[in-house]
Each structure stands twice: as C-alpha cells, then as structure tokens.
Amino acid sequence: MARVELEQLRKVYDDGYEAVHDVSLTIEDGEFVVLVGPSGCGKSTTLRMIAGLESITSGTLRIGDRVVNDMAPKDRDIAMVFQNYALYPHMSVFDNMAFGLKLRKRPTAEIRQRVEAAANTLGLREVLDRKPKALSGGQRQRVALGRAIVRDPAVFLFDEPLSNLDAKLRVQTRTEISKLHRDLGATMVYVTHDQVEAMTMGDRIVVLHDGHVQQVAPPLELYDRPANTFVAGFIGSPAMNFVEGTVTGSLFAATSGGLQLDLGSTPATQGAVTLGIRPESLFTVAKTPPGKRMSDPMDGVIEVQEPMGNEIVVYVRMHSETRLTARVEPQPLADDGGATQLRVDLDKVHLFDAETGVAIRS
Numbered sequence: 001m002a003r004v005e006l007e008q009l010r011k012v013y014d015d016g017y018e019a020v021h022d023v024s025l026t027i028e029d030g031e032f033v034v035l036v037g038p039s040g041c042g043k044s045t046t047l048r049m050i051a052g053l054e055s056i057t058s059g060t061l062r063i064g065d066r067v068v069n070d071m072a073p074k075d076r077d078i079a080m081v082f083q084n085y086a087l088y089p090h091m092s093v094f095d096n097m098a099f100g101l102k103l104r105k106r107p108t109a110e111i112r113q114r115v116e117a118a119a120n121t122l123g124l125r126e127v128l129d130r131k132p133k134a135l136s137g138g139q140r141q142r143v144a145l146g147r148a149i150v151r152d153p154a155v156f157l158f159d160e161p162l163s164n165l166d167a168k169l170r171v172q173t174r175t176e177i178s179k180l181h182r183d184l185g186a187t188m189v190y191v192t193h194d195q196v197e198a199m200t201m202g203d204r205i206v207v208l209h210d211g212h213v214q215q216v217a218p219p220l221e222l223y224d225r226p227a228n229t230f231v232a233g234f235i236g237s238p239a240m241n242f243v244e245g246t247v248t249g250s251l252f253a254a255t256s257g258g259l260q261l262d263l264g265s266t267p268a269t270q271g272a273v274t275l276g277i278r279p280e281s282l283f284t285v286a287k288t289p290p291g292k293r294m295s296d297p298m299d300g301v302i303e304v305q306e307p308m309g310n311e312i313v314v315y316v317r318m319h320s321e322t323r324l325t326a327r328v329e330p331q332p333l334a335d336d337g338g339a340t341q342l343r344v345d346l347d348k349v350h351l352f353d354a355e356t357g358v359a360i361r362s
Helices: 043-051 093-103 108-122 137-149 167-184 195-201 219-224 229-234
Strands: 004-012 018-027 032-036 058-063 078-081 155-159 187-192 204-209 212-217 241-248 251-254 260-262 271-277 282-284 298-307 312-319 322-328 339-344 350-353
Touching: 004 043, 018 043, 018 212, 032 043, 032 195, 043 058, 043 078, 043 155, 043 187, 043 204, 078 137, 093 108, 093 137, 108 137, 108 167, 137 167, 167 187, 167 195, 187 195, 195 219, 204 219, 204 229, 212 219, 212 229, 229 241, 229 271, 229 350, 241 322, 251 271, 282 322, 312 339
Parallel strands: 032 187, 032 204, 078 155, 155 187
Antiparallel strands: 004 018, 004 058, 204 212, 241 251, 241 271, 251 260, 271 350, 282 339, 298 312, 298 339, 312 322
16 A cells, blocks of 8 residues: 655646646545545546546655656556446456456466455455346446455545445445445545545545645544635535624624624634534524533524424524524424524534634634
8 A cells, every 4th residue: 555645736727727726635555535525626636636647737746655747547556446437348247357457467366366355345246247237336336346456556546436326325335435445454535525425434534625625634623623614614414504793702793683692702803703503503492402501592483494303404594684504303393484592502603704714713
C-alpha cells in the first residue's frame, strides 16, 4: 500500500475553466478518504488526476515515494472502480476479474488463486462462470471490486461506484466496501455526492466546493464543528437551519425581526452573524430532554410535518420570514397550521461570520 500526497494540485481546461484550485492533501497509507461535494465541485476531476486519466496543470502528485505527474495510469500501481462497472459483456465473471492479470502475463496458477480468493471475499464463488448479463447490479459492482482487488494495487480509487444501485443495494455494497477496507488495510480514495456514504465510510472526509477544499476532518468532527456555512449546510439531512441576525452581548436577534434567542453566554464576535441550528437540536416543550442547557420556549406555527416512524420532521414558521426545520421524536403534535413551541439546545448552536461564512469559535 502507499501514501498519496497532493501538493497544490490544479486543473485548468483549454477554455480557461479552473476545475480544481490548489488542492493540498495527504492520504496516509491504509487510510480511507472520501471526496464529497455537489456536482461540479471538482471531486471526480481530482480523482482522475490521481488515476492519470486527467493531466495535471500544476502542482505535484506523489504515490508512495514517486512523483507520478507524467506517469501513465498503468504504471501508477492504482486500481479504479467506476460508476458504470465497465465489465466485458462477452467474458465470464472469472475472465473479467482475471483480465488485468492476464495482460501482465502472470502465471495461470497465480491468476486462479487470486481470483478465487477475491471471489470468496466478495461472495462471488458461485457465479464465476456466469456472464455479466446474468448478474444483478450489486453482483456486477462486486465483480468490478474483485477485478480491482486481484491486482493488489497500492491505491484503490472509487468514482461514485454505488450511484447505479437501488437504495437497499447501496447500503449492502457500502458495508461490503467498508469491510473490504478493514480486511485489506488498503489505501482508498472514494468520490461521492452522497453525504451518507461519506459519513459512514470515510476515516476522513474532504469537502469540496467550486474546486476548493472547504474542510478536511473525520466524520463526527465535520458534523459537530463545520468550518463554514457551506460545510454546515451540505453535511446533515435535513440541512442545518440558518438565520441571519446580530448578536449583542449574549442576545441573538434575527434580521427579519421577531425571533430572539439568548445564547446563554457572550460569543467571541458581536454584530452581524449567521446563526446555525441543526434540526435535531430543536425540541418541543413537551419533549424537552432533562440535563440540557435549553433556550426559553419560542412560539411558532406548524407548516408541514412528515412522520418518519422513528422521528417526525416538522417545518415551523417562527415569524413572518423565519422558518426552522426540527427533527423530533414521535409525539402528538398540532395539525398543520396549529401552534407549537420549540426550544434550542444552546450547547449545539453554531455561529458563522455573516460576510465570510467562516465559523466563529468560542
């Protein structure tokens, strides 16, 4: 396995569009790093530069001890798993998995041993003689994984490999990839737009936006201490609530008027701020948990409620221009259009600079 180092990596296309801006990142040997962000943020372009499928405009890329900027993909000791499986339809599962080893003229006995070992790991032993058309989507993706495993590369690269699977198969295959990482101890770089995949799979997550790295952190740190409003709004579902306003002393007052919140302590910055509250940090008065530092009740009107079984997502209009989304435990609520009262866990409130969006730390 190998360490991967990106030093001020840039990608500028011929028309002048800069897709990736000075990305610097070190992926340790054996680490599982996820690149996440919305469409067009530069995550797949960054992965393709690591793979050698996109040229590097400037910066340095190392895999292990080698600078690989100008090295052909086949010489980088990487294996890539694509979104569309990229299997040969006329070949059996065995031959698809063995294809790369045959090109390298590995001994027949070694090829069979490697393919059978990978098939056992991925639960493909019974389908080695089948063609891809006789497999389910999940099985095809596992064949693509197996083809990568048998090569025993220094680095595994995954480009949105679960996007074509249905919800149940995504969960199953996500678990298989995580287990594979644990069993192999391999260096893996994984690209996705799905924050759930990122949060559940990665040792660290790299959040990208418009080609810029916004934050690099372990999943829970990213969730609990977002670096800015983009990260805070992108990670978490439903998204974090944002309210523009000003802080005077310990009192936050919404710009739109009406909503006021005593933060319980004086923050590091006074004046214009953006207040951030995650939906699960809001509670109804009737179901306020004990032992938390809670705000005074805030009056609101229920606009829509979505019962999810284990929770209810409630959309509440607090004042004419202030709306909050809350995730609350199952409980009797007023009908849509009825009154409610919410309280905020003050230890979970986030503040951001109103101009730059950067988090304000106490």
